[in-house]
Amino acid sequence: MSLYAIGDLHLHYQSELKAPAQLRDRVWKNHEEKFRKNCQKLLTEDDTLVLVGDHSWGKNLSECERDLQYICELPGRKVLTRGNHDMFWDVKKTRHLNELYQPRLTFLQDSYAVYRDYALVGTKGFTFEGSFYLDRWGRIVGWDEEAQVHAKKLVDRELERLRKSFELAKADGFGKYIMFLHYPPTSILEEKSGFTDMAEEYGAEQVIYAHSHGESRFHDSIQGEYRGRIYHLASGDYLRWKPLKVL
Numbered sequence: 001m002s003l004y005a006i007g008d009l010h011l012h013y014q015s016e017l018k019a020p021a022q023l024r025d026r027v028w029k030n031h032e033e034k035f036r037k038n039c040q041k042l043l044t045e046d047d048t049l050v051l052v053g054d055h056s057w058g059k060n061l062s063e064c065e066r067d068l069q070y071i072c073e074l075p076g077r078k079v080l081t082r083g084n085h086d087m088f089w090d091v092k093k094t095r096h097l098n099e100l101y102q103p104r105l106t107f108l109q110d111s112y113a114v115y116r117d118y119a120l121v122g123t124k125g126f127t128f129e130g131s132f133y134l135d136r137w138g139r140i141v142g143w144d145e146e147a148q149v150h151a152k153k154l155v156d157r158e159l160e161r162l163r164k165s166f167e168l169a170k171a172d173g174f175g176k177y178i179m180f181l182h183y184p185p186t187s188i189l190e191e192k193s194g195f196t197d198m199a200e201e202y203g204a205e206q207v208i209y210a211h212s213h214g215e216s217r218f219h220d221s222i223q224g225e226y227r228g229r230i231y232h233l234a235s236g237d238y239l240r241w242k243p244l245k246v247l
């Protein structure tokens, strides 16, 4: 019985592919097949796979049905968290999605999932991504401050959702946590954030995030050990479509 994670599958069986890099980049060629084969090799029906957002390019649920079917057919239990591109999944629709897909898929939002004696907590998260102003050597010399103020509001809302997830698990007696975000825990301007603080406050052992795909983005945030927790980037192309073994 193991716990695995990955993010940014960006499936598009029924929808328009919105990222041209997915066509150009070799790592994305037939990535659905590569990932399916890796899952079949690594996972058993007793395992849990957490998919940390950006599941589908579909604009609504009917454009995502085949993508979700593909996920259903992967081995093991699947727990999904929201990504910024998951237009089919408005927070208010979480209950409906769970009614449609449980027990094959669990849509995790404002709640937690159980893995052994761990609570799996998570939310989409958010990080400020610019615009940044660069000098001629490519160094950051400024940024869009209005966008930064707006980003703080989104970060605060996501922190509230994450706290709810932790508190529900804590109230049910859990003391061991793995924390899942779609966005990286810190922006490229930060060393720490509300998300790293919360991971420390509750003692989450590991923080798993995705969203940063394409080589130039792989080192946008924390990786490895930081203040007693382990941080992992789990975007699919970074992992070469091999799910990350978390526990």
Ligand SMILES: [Fe+2]
Binding pocket: 008, 010, 054, 083, 085, 211, 213
């Ligand atoms: Fe993505």
Ligand SMILES: [Fe+2]
Binding pocket: 054, 083, 084, 085, 182, 211, 212
């Ligand atoms: Fe994303």
